[in-house]
Amino acid sequence: MKIVIQGLGEMGASLALSLNAQPEHQVIGVDQDPETLKHALNQGLVVETAAQLTAVASQADVIILATPVSGIIQAIHTLAELPLNPDVIITDTGSTKRDILTEVDRHLGHVAFIGGHAMAGTHLSGVTAANSQLYQQAPYFLIPNQKGQAALPKLQDLFAPLAANFTTMDVTTHDRLMAMISDVPHIAAFALMNAAVKQLGDASEFGQYVAGGFKDTTRIAASDPKLWTDVLMSNPAAVIASNQQLIAELTAFNQALATQNTDQLLRLIQSAQKARQNL
Amino acid sequence: MKIVIQGLGEMGASLALSLNAQPEHQVIGVDQDPETLKHALNQGLVVETAAQLTAVASQADVIILATPVSGIIQAIHTLAELPLNPDVIITDTGSTKRDILTEVDRHLGHVAFIGGHAMAGTHLSGVTAANSQLYQQAPYFLIPNQKGQAALPKLQDLFAPLAANFTTMDVTTHDRLMAMISDVPHIAAFALMNAAVKQLGDASEFGQYVAGGFKDTTRIAASDPKLWTDVLMSNPAAVIASNQQLIAELTAFNQALATQNTDQLLRLIQSAQKARQNL
Structure with a gap:
């Protein structure tokens, strides 16, 4: 051919x-x-x-x-x-x-x-x-x-x-899948870096203290800004929905912490651990 | 000695x-x-x-x-x-x-x-x-x-x-630092796994599609649930504050997407990329 x-x-x-x-x-x-x-x-x-x-x-x-x-x-x-x-x-x-x-x-x-x-x-x-x-x-x-x-x-x-x-x-399934397994993980990494800078100041200062967990979780925050702006802007509805889901899950952690609900916190972490192990 | x-x-x-x-x-x-x-x-x-x-x-x-x-x-x-x-x-x-x-x-x-x-x-x-x-x-x-x-x-x-x-x-500086560079990254990884399961179903199904970015970002979600419940519960005030900062940053991404503010989205990603490169 x-x-x-x-x-x-x-x-x-x-x-x-x-x-x-x-x-x-x-x-x-x-x-x-x-x-x-x-x-x-x-x-x-x-x-x-x-x-x-x-x-x-x-x-x-x-x-x-x-x-x-x-x-x-x-x-x-x-x-x-x-x-x-x-x-x-x-x-x-x-x-x-x-x-x-x-x-x-x-x-x-x-x-x-x-x-x-x-x-x-x-x-x-x-x-x-x-x-x-x-x-x-x-x-x-x-x-x-x-x-x-x-x-x-x-x-x-x-x-x-x-x-x-x-x-x-089909294209809707693809966009929804990408939003959750690729786009929002990038947003999470970007947002975690921005939050750390706001809380702790320059990354060249607090960087000396970070361990492998922080480095792994934020690795993809080093991705190309122009490319990722285009990617996110081309799939906004699905990205917004998945990001909203992430925000809801983070809020559930803060609620468990604020109410000292140890059982609920344990359940949230257990379900995450089980899912990660099944990946 | x-x-x-x-x-x-x-x-x-x-x-x-x-x-x-x-x-x-x-x-x-x-x-x-x-x-x-x-x-x-x-x-x-x-x-x-x-x-x-x-x-x-x-x-x-x-x-x-x-x-x-x-x-x-x-x-x-x-x-x-x-x-x-x-x-x-x-x-x-x-x-x-x-x-x-x-x-x-x-x-x-x-x-x-x-x-x-x-x-x-x-x-x-x-x-x-x-x-x-x-x-x-x-x-x-x-x-x-x-x-x-x-x-x-x-x-x-x-x-x-x-x-x-x-x-x-001092202990306050330590707890604040830990909340941002260790505790909240763990919560982010846990929350991302929980959000993915809610959006996509069982991890053993969608797991076949995920690439290195998702795997790195969620690696620490496999951490011990009992240990991390104890860690988070012992530092609640600082963890809640840092997690709230992360939620605010994620919300900023959704606002930029919802208003199609490409410049703002690019700025958010650029600041994150710069910080990650300075780590």
């Missing part, structure tokens, strides 16, 4: 590496950066390159949009204007799905689109971060549009070399 | 190991469990053992109370009734200090007492967890009573082989 991948960052380049290694596939890389394309070609991640999606999209059996979300949405608009292979499957790697699926419904409803979101990625970035193990054992969510439903087996077959754990779900 | 250590769990046994290795000191171990005492003697952690503090306390130059907090408070009452070396220094290893210092003021005001709290410890327990590196580089808080002030240099000299980072502070 001819596979066009737009965006050869860590996610896209790792897909290219795994797929281009299969003799039955040819990966064509699209990227704004000429050096990235040169590197991808030299390292055998792709067999061909193009600066623009418009130059190669029409010949593709599969198109993978692996840029930031704003670029994916732009590409959806671009693809809507192009003649495409009638059996083409389009997928993406964006971590938020509602905006993307909405744009697809508006402009690409006639095409099999399968939104993709892998819970994978490291602190590395760019084409040099290409890693054939990146998706191994990682949860990988597939969110098809109506026409994409029938194409699911074909895409999962193509992606088999990734050895990811694929789960198909 | 003759050093009596009551409680040969991980904390006490590790102290015994480091101190008994110094030729100028003799460590006497006290523990309810005969097997623990036998093991400590066989491994050279102590030169002598006793089942009861009353049997050996009077000959001690230094007494280290290394049991759970309830046992430390009981030992303070016991020591108040015994003839002690007039220059004795008593210290402890309890993670909460207000109750202990209050009991000391009531019953042992005539003695040099230096409350101790090391930010050290692993998931291991018991005498077999003795580890000469346990306190290395760890923050180690010293909270003296009035008579204990003058004895600080002597205790720090004795504890030099631990290679810990000693800081002297």
Whole structure:
């Protein structure tokens, strides 16, 4: 199959590496950066390159949009204007799905689109971060549009070399799950750092006293602010609801403490411990 | 010096190991469990053992109370009734200090007492967890009573082989610091697990989807419920205040999301990221 991948960052380049290694596939890389394309070609991640999606999209059996979300949405608009292979499957790697699926419904409803979101990625970035193990054992969510439903087996077959754990779900379930297991944990880490600074002053002062518990709980507070502002803003309803649930649970701890209700406090901690052990 | 250590769990046994290795000191171990005492003697952690503090306390130059907090408070009452070396220094290893210092003021005001709290410890327990590196580089808080002030240099000299980072502070500062850097992070981890279960159902179901961020942020939710109920209940005022600060910060995120105030959201995340990087 001819596979066009737009965006050869860590996610896209790792897909290219795994797929281009299969003799039955040819990966064509699209990227704004000429050096990235040169590197991808030299390292055998792709067999061909193009600066623009418009130059190669029409010949593709599969198109993978692996840029930031704003670029994916732009590409959806671009693809809507192009003649495409009638059996083409389009997928993406964006971590938020509602905006993307909405744009697809508006402009690409006639095409099999399968939104993709892998819970994978490291602190590395760019084409040099290409890693054939990146998706191994990682949860990988597939969110098809109506026409994409029938194409699911074909895409999962193509992606088999990734050895990811694929789960198909609808966009509302995906957003609700992400809000609770990814977005709100980030907010909790951010809020804990901000609360500590307000209570104790500069982190370079109180930092000398913190142990592993504080460090682990706040590790993801070091995440990129611009990226996380975009992520949270693209999923506000579900994030607000999950965050409100967290606030309610924290309030229950303060109520137990204020009323010296030891039994209630013990129960709250026991249920949390049990859940954490079952994770 | 003759050093009596009551409680040969991980904390006490590790102290015994480091101190008994110094030729100028003799460590006497006290523990309810005969097997623990036998093991400590066989491994050279102590030169002598006793089942009861009353049997050996009077000959001690230094007494280290290394049991759970309830046992430390009981030992303070016991020591108040015994003839002690007039220059004795008593210290402890309890993670909460207000109750202990209050009991000391009531019953042992005539003695040099230096409350101790090391930010050290692993998931291991018991005498077999003795580890000469346990306190290395760890923050180690010293909270003296009035008579204990003058004895600080002597205790720090004795504890030099631990290679810990000693800081002297008063009990209010200690409790406020602990509430924010240890107690509330635990509550946040507990509350996040409880919120996730309420939103998503059983952890053995949604657990397959979680990535490293969720796992790190909730790692300490697996801590011992009984121990943490005691810890939180012994420091309620400071914990409630710090938890309220966390709730206020989480609420600020929801307000920014609800009003689509992207600039405000970005500022909240930027301040958290900066603080985390300065830790």
